[in-house]
Amino acid sequence: MSLKETKKLGANRYELEIVIDAEKFGEAIKEAYNQQKDKINIPGFRKGKAPYAMVMKMYGEEAFFEEALNILYPEAVEGAIKEAGLNVINDKMDFDMVSISVAEGVDFKVAVTTYPEIEIGEYKGLKAEKVIAKVEDSEVEAQVKAMAERNARMVSVEDRAAQMGDSVVIDFEGFKDGVAFEGGKAEGHTLELGSGSFIPGFEEQIVGKNIGDEFEITVTFPEEYGAEDLAGKEAVFKIKLHEIKFRELPVIDDEFAKDVSEFDTLEELKKDLKEKALAQKAKIADEEAENELVQQIVDSIKGEIPEAMFESRLNQSVEEFGYRLQMQGLDLQTYLKYSNTTMEDFKATFRPQAEGQVKFRLALEKIVELEKIEASEEDLNARFEEMAKQYNMEVDAVKKAIPAEELAKDVAVGKAIDFIKENAVITEVEQKTEKKPAAKKASTAKKTTSTAKKSTSTAKKTTTAKKSTTTKKTTAKKTEE
Numbered sequence: 001m002s003l004k005e006t007k008k009l010g011a012n013r014y015e016l017e018i019v020i021d022a023e024k025f026g027e028a029i030k031e032a033y034n035q036q037k038d039k040i041n042i043p044g045f046r047k048g049k050a051p052y053a054m055v056m057k058m059y060g061e062e063a064f065f066e067e068a069l070n071i072l073y074p075e076a077v078e079g080a081i082k083e084a085g086l087n088v089i090n091d092k093m094d095f096d097m098v099s100i101s102v103a104e105g106v107d108f109k110v111a112v113t114t115y116p117e118i119e120i121g122e123y124k125g126l127k128a129e130k131v132i133a134k135v136e137d138s139e140v141e142a143q144v145k146a147m148a149e150r151n152a153r154m155v156s157v158e159d160r161a162a163q164m165g166d167s168v169v170i171d172f173e174g175f176k177d178g179v180a181f182e183g184g185k186a187e188g189h190t191l192e193l194g195s196g197s198f199i200p201g202f203e204e205q206i207v208g209k210n211i212g213d214e215f216e217i218t219v220t221f222p223e224e225y226g227a228e229d230l231a232g233k234e235a236v237f238k239i240k241l242h243e244i245k246f247r248e249l250p251v252i253d254d255e256f257a258k259d260v261s262e263f264d265t266l267e268e269l270k271k272d273l274k275e276k277a278l279a280q281k282a283k284i285a286d287e288e289a290e291n292e293l294v295q296q297i298v299d300s301i302k303g304e305i306p307e308a309m310f311e312s313r314l315n316q317s318v319e320e321f322g323y324r325l326q327m328q329g330l331d332l333q334t335y336l337k338y339s340n341t342t343m344e345d346f347k348a349t350f351r352p353q354a355e356g357q358v359k360f361r362l363a364l365e366k367i368v369e370l371e372k373i374e375a376s377e378e379d380l381n382a383r384f385e386e387m388a389k390q391y392n393m394e395v396d397a398v399k400k401a402i403p404a405e406e407l408a409k410d411v412a413v414g415k416a417i418d419f420i421k422e423n424a425v426i427t428e429v430e431q432k433t434e435k436k437p438a439a440k441k442a443s444t445a446k447k448t449t450s451t452a453k454k455s456t457s458t459a460k461k462t463t464t465a466k467k468s469t470t471t472k473k474t475t476a477k478k479t480e481e
Helices: 022-039 052-059 061-084 137-150 254-260 266-298 307-327 332-339 343-348 351-371 377-390 395-401 404-422
Strands: 002-010 013-020 088-101 105-114 127-131 153-156 167-176 179-192 214-220 234-248 425-429
Touching (some): 088 307, 127 266, 307 351
Parallel strands (some): 127 425
Antiparallel strands (some): 002 013, 013 105, 088 105, 214 234
């Protein structure tokens, strides 16, 4: 197997012509036969027991061409790429068969995409502003109040009418023009008055009613309501009120602090909340300054970036979003249906972010190259241990799952960010200077808070030749539909 010719098709695009000699191809045909012989049935022989010569005579060696080529394809392509000295993006490779025969072997072409050769502007002495982290007492009080809200208890009301903020248990049924409509009925439904979870006017008309009351309310569905037969229409709901409850907040004192934290006094709890909030704000301010510095480099990039890199990042973003939906018990197709959007339009929303992330990584990798930044053995071991703790795994298991070579690239990129910051002028300010909009943007890339841990590899390597190359929501609730 060898590289016959390398041909440049355009920016970041090359065609490799690869040949496999007859001897090597013949060996692969026999290997393909051995893999499939147990499935071959020839009259007069038990299944899988027909001699090789008999099978070849009956089916012809051509019957095994596809599998034989698939056996040789990965090694042949990988070797050709290495011989050509190309740094290839492992996206889908275009395949073109030139010739294939037992006597002559195989001659085929693959078109590959390479990493772009980019240039970046100045990356030393860059300037950025970092907001001084401050936490006001009112912010701490808000956190304490939120903790009290989370620890509130529901208390039943017997001696008064329903008020905004109460939780009520109701039965209801909706009618349009005197006819009950689908999805407009529920029993024992809990509703927080003032939550805005039902259509406008519904919750307000329960206020003032008492336990046991049976009454009717009239509402008008919004014009943009999801169900077309109800949009903009007037409806009457028959309601029975069963129960009223209100949230009783705990007294915020030392006993409260003991109940909700490891501290003995309210003062200690507030001090801890303030320290944590301050640390979080400092971290955010540091990340914002970091992103401002890197964005200046991203905006200075010169060079043609392959569309495949953006497309891969788009696909990764969609996959990550779909995974998050699954964690919530949903799936992407259902989400798209209720969002009334197509996959194409949905992917387009990730485009600016994807471009920014790809350029972000390329810029940092360029600095790694220019400054000869490397990840030491100590750096790698520290990262492996960090990941083991993060995923609650043994270090050795993490090392088996993640190639050290790939992790080294991520570590080096992280060190490139540190290099930029160490060589930058970062001014601490009370408030960031408002920047005037530029007359013309230098780049379409947008800010990203990613620390460049994602690889710009566009997809998993194609290792086989393609076969074709060889031969019930209630209607009263608001909807987002």
